[in-house]
Amino acid sequence: MSDMRQLYQEVILDHNRKPRNFGSIPGANHHAEGHNPLCGDHIKLTLNMQDDRIDAIAFEGEGCAICKASASMMTGAVKGKSAQDAEVMVDEFRGMATGTLDLDKGGNHLGKLKVFAGVKDLPSRVKCAILPWHTLHAALNSESSISTEGAADPLGDNA
Amino acid sequence: MKIERMNVESFNVEGVRGDFPILDLQVSGKPLVYLDNAASSQMPQPVIDRIVCYQTREHSNIHRAVHYLSELATREYEAARVKVQHFLYAKESREIIFTRGTTEAINLVMHGYGRAFIGKGDEIILSALEHHANIVPWQMLANEKGAVLRVIPMNDAGELLIDEFESLFNAKTKFLALTHVSNALGTVNPVKGMIEFAHKHGVPVLLDGAQSAPHQVVDVQDLDCDFYAFSGHKMCGPTGIGVLYGKAKLLEKMQPYQGGGDMILSVTFEKTTYNVIPSKFEAGTPPIMAAIALGAAIDYLNGIGLANIQAYEKTLLDYATERISALQDVRIIGKAKHKAAVISFEIDGVHPHDVGTILNDEGIAIRTGHHCAQPVMQFYGVPATARASFAFYNTRQEIDKLVDGILKVQEMFS
Numbered sequence: 145m146s147d148m149r150q151l152y153q154e155v156i157l158d159h160n161r162k163p164r165n166f167g168s169i170p171g172a173n174h175h176a177e178g179h180n181p182l183c184g185d186h187i188k189l190t191l192n193m194q195d196d197r198i199d200a201i202a203f204e205g206e207g208c209a210i211c212k213a214s215a216s217m218m219t220g221a222v223k224g225k226s227a228q229d230a231e232v233m234v235d236e237f238r239g240m241a242t243g244t245l246d247l248d249k250g251g252n253h254l255g256k257l258k259v260f261a262g263v264k265d266l267p268s269r270v271k272c273a274i275l276p277w278h279t280l281h282a283a284l285n286s287e288s289s290i291s292t293e294g295a296a297d298p299l300g301d302n303a
Numbered sequence: 304m305k306i307e308r309m310n311v312e313s314f315n316v317e318g319v320r321g322d323f324p325i326l327d328l329q330v331s332g333k334p335l336v337y338l339d340n341a342a343s344s345q346m347p348q349p350v351i352d353r354i355v356c357y358q359t360r361e362h363s364n365i366h367r368a369v370h371y372l373s374e375l376a377t378r379e380y381e382a383a384r385v386k387v388q389h390f391l392y393a394k395e396s397r398e399i400i401f402t403r404g405t406t407e408a409i410n411l412v413m414h415g416y417g418r419a420f421i422g423k424g425d426e427i428i429l430s431a432l433e434h435h436a437n438i439v440p441w442q443m444l445a446n447e448k449g450a451v452l453r454v455i456p457m458n459d460a461g462e463l464l465i466d467e468f469e470s471l472f473n474a475k476t477k478f479l480a481l482t483h484v485s486n487a488l489g490t491v492n493p494v495k496g497m498i499e500f501a502h503k504h505g506v507p508v509l510l511d512g513a514q515s516a517p518h519q520v521v522d523v524q525d526l527d528c529d530f531y532a533f534s535g536h537k538m539c540g541p542t543g544i545g546v547l548y549g550k551a552k553l554l555e556k557m558q559p560y561q562g563g564g565d566m567i568l569s570v571t572f573e574k575t576t577y578n579v580i581p582s583k584f585e586a587g588t589p590p591i592m593a594a595i596a597l598g599a600a601i602d603y604l605n606g607i608g609l610a611n612i613q614a615y616e617k618t619l620l621d622y623a624t625e626r627i628s629a630l631q632d633v634r635i636i637g638k639a640k641h642k643a644a645v646i647s648f649e650i651d652g653v654h655p656h657d658v659g660t661i662l663n664d665e666g667i668a669i670r671t672g673h674h675c676a677q678p679v680m681q682f683y684g685v686p687a688t689a690r691a692s693f694a695f696y697n698t699r700q701e702i703d704k705l706v707d708g709i710l711k712v713q714e715m716f717s
Contacts, residue, residue, distance in 0.1 A: 147331070148664045152657070152715055160716075161652075183656050183672055184686025206686050208654035209716070269660060 151262040151269075152209065159213035164220055165202045172200070174286060178279030180271055185211045189279045196226050203279075208272050210263060215276035217257055227284050229253070234277045240264070241273045314615040319607065320696050322347035333666030336701045341486050341514060341645055341692030342670050343536045346600075350539055353599035357592050365591055366565055366582075380591050383598030384581070390601045391531065391548050392522040398554065400581045401594050404545035405513040406436040408532035409480070411547055411584060412509055413440040415557035416530075417478065423449035425477040428506075430455040430463050430492070431682060432485040435675040437511045441480055450477075457682065461488040461637035468497060472504045479506050483521075483531075484514035487676040487690070488637025489620075489645030491515075495526050502527065507553065513537055517694075518616060518643050520609045523548050535593060540600035544593035547584070554580045561586040612695040616644040619693045623702045630709060636688050644693035647674075650709065653716045655689040661715060662689075665708045 172190035179186055185207035192200040201223050203215045218237075222230045236252045239245025243264035245252065263273045320326050325345045328335040337345060357379070363372035365380050381396075388396040402408040417440075421427065427441050431454055438452075445452050453476075455468045479501045484491050498508045509530035515521055517538035523531050530553070535544035549557075559566055559577055563586035568576040577583045604612065623646055627633055632651035650658055659671035670690045673680045680686060691705055 148661055148715070152661070157716060183654075184680070186686070208656040210657070211654075266660060269656070272656065 147262075147265075151266070153259050155217075155256065155259050156209060156213040159216040160209035163203075163212055163216040165216065165223075166204060167202045168204055169200045169202050172202075174283045176279050176283035176286075178275045178282065180207075180211070180275050183208065183272065185272060185275055187211070187215055187276050187279045189215075189276070189283045191280075191283055193227065196228075198222050198225055198227070198230060203276065207275070208269075210260070210269055210272040211275055214260060214273045215279075217259075218276050218280060221255070221257060222280065230280065230284060233257075234281045237277045238274055241270050314611060314695075316615070316696065316698055320698075322349070322603075323696055324348060324351070326696060330666040330668070331664045336665075336667040336704050338691040338693060338697065338701065338705060339668045339670045340517075340694040340697075341537070341674075341690065343542070344517060344539050344694050345696070346541065347539055347603050349603050350541075350596050350599045354541065354592060354596050357595050361595075362592065364588055376591055379595045379598075380589070383594045386598040386601045387546050387548075390516075390521075390605070391546075392524055393548055394524060395551060397580050398548055398551050400547040400549065400554070400584045401589050402532075402545045402547050402584075403543055403590070404534040404536070405511060405532045406545075408530075408545050408547035409436055409509065409511065410440050411560040412530050412532075412549070412557075413444050414560045415584070416507070416553065417441070417444045418447070419556075419558050421448055421450050421477045424475060425450045426453050426471075426473070426475045427451070427478045427480065428453045428455060428468075428471050428476060428501075429480050430468075430482060431457045431678060432461070432463065432488065432490055432492070433480070433482050433676070433678070434486050434511060434513070435677070436513075437480050437482060437509075438678070441478075451475075454678075455481075457490075460639050461485065461490045461679075462639045463490075463492055463497075465493065465497070469500060472501070472506070476504060476506050479508045480511070481508060482511040482514070484512075484518070484643045484645075485637070485676070485679070486514050486645070487674040487679045487688070488639065488647055489514075489642040489692075490637060490639040491641040491643055493641075494528070498527050514643060514645075517604075518609075519613045529553055535597040535600065538597075538600055539603055540597040541593045543590045544597045546597075551580065554584070557584075559583050559586070563587040565589075607695065615695050616693055619697055619699070619702065620644040620646070622699055623691065623693070623705070626702060626706045627709070630706065630713075632713065633709060636683055636685070645690060646692075647688040647690045649685060649688055650712060650716075653712055655687045657716070658689045658709075658712050661712045662705070662708045665704065665711065667705055667708050669705075 169190040172192050175190045177188050187205040189203050201219045260273050263269050323345050361375050363376045365377040384399045385396045387399045453471045455463050457463050501508050507529040510528045512531045512533040516533035531548040536542040566578050566583050566586040634649045636647040655671035672687045
């Protein structure tokens with residue numbers, strides 16, 4: 145069970161049970177939807193940008209524990225950040241989940257989000273963890289919807 | 304129909320398991336418990352050996368050259384067709400067309416029959432239980448022709464409503480495309496009566512047999528279906544091979560699906576004369592090795608007996624249903640009176656994908672997702688389910704391991 149405990153850590157299970165920033169921001173000026181048709185994960189993200197900072201952010205939708213916890217922790221992590229800093233985190237999170245970012249080297253901004261590092265060993269679950277981050281990227285760039293079917297990392301080079 | 308008798312207690316499952324080398328595998332450091340048979344079954348040694356024998360001693364292209372290997376490969380390929388004919392109790396071997404799988408078989412009927420005989424305003428009846436493979440081709444046809452799809456509804460148990468089915472028929476009804484056994488829920492549809500009713504209205508019927516051919520005796524003449532489609536890889540054969548059975552008189556009036564070599568009698572730049580059935584529908588070099596291996600898989604299944612397989616799998620279904628039903632906060636989705644050995648379930652508060660990942664860590668392979676049957680998921684208001692599907696090489700001990708695994712999932716998420 146140790147490998148599974150590595151992935152399903154208490155912090156992930158807790159965010160799955162009690163997702164933070166769950167709901168939607170009325171009158172949000174950025175929004176996007178993310179789908180993972182393969183497993184039915186569906187994330188709706190609303191955010192308010194003020195002076196290029198994420199002033200408010202919320203998500204709603206259906207998903208597995210990995211997806212929901214990733215969305216919940218993401219909203220907490222990027223609130224108050226500039227669009228540019230949030231995009232850096234999108235890149236770093238993607239790098240961690242797909243195994244291209246070396247966490248031991250340090251210098252990243254992932255902090256508590258490193259609990260998701262274990263998904264890189266579960267190819268079928270990588271996209272569950274990444275979906276909220278792709279949706280954030282889409283919202284920041286005002287793409288209205290993104291789908292992760294068929295690609296573990298649709299923003300990657302091979303998408 | 305061949306009648307087989309057996310005493311379920313005497314079913315030698317350990318002996319059967321010895322035929323499947325993959326069942327000795329360790330996954331996540333534990334013995335593999337393979338419960339994803341509705342997606343694809345495993346291959347026994349005699350079928351593996353047949354593939355090796357063909358590739359080492361018999362391979363060539365078929366229906367072409369006069370040399371030794373070509374004649375040998377042709378003979379074995381056509382012998383496989385006859386095995387399929389007998390397996391389905393079809394009248395003639397020319398009614399058996401080799402395809403890539405069930406999906407291609409259904410697409411063949413859509414193109415060859417549907418595009419020729421279904422037109423604007425005509426109606427095609429499907430059921431609420433269909434796999435996407437028996438929805439999307441008909442939707443494509445309906446869009447192209449301006450035809451209309453009508454859907455047989457079901458009840459909460461996952462059984463089709465036969466009264467509603469009958470009321471769907473009218474003068475515009477031109478086709479019934481129906482699954483024999485639901486892949487998502489395991490429901491066995493009362494197809495014989497439904498086919499009889501459709502025929503009273505002059506409507507031909509295609510049965511999607513992907514989930515019935517591996518698990519029960521299928522007699523296409525007794526059922527009187529017009530088309531029956533199934534896949535090799537769900538019945539101990541390889542991927543890349545499937546079968547379309549069609550009544551000869553229908554196949555003969557259908558248009559070819561693909562053009563190419565082997566499906567012609569003569570070709571000039573002005574005109575092509577098509578070959579007779581079944582060649583008319585087998586353009587190009589077919590999957591020769593896979594067809595021969597399917598024949599070997601049929602031999603293997605016949606050696607055990609489809610009726611024996613069905614009776615044994617019923618005991619597995621009953622045991623698994625009893626054990627899973629007894630679990631707290633677990634809901635079985637699909638409780639039809641007549642079911643194949645498939646159990647779709649939900650654990651309160653846990654997404655099926657998390658269930659699948661944690662069970663995988665116990666060496667248990669199940670399917671999680673929408674099972675290519677999104678309308679079924681929508682009916683139950685769930686995005687996905689976890690599904691355990693059994694084969695004759697599964698055991699009660701494996702069901703116990705599944706139940707222990709579900710308890711571990713619940714403990715982790717508690």
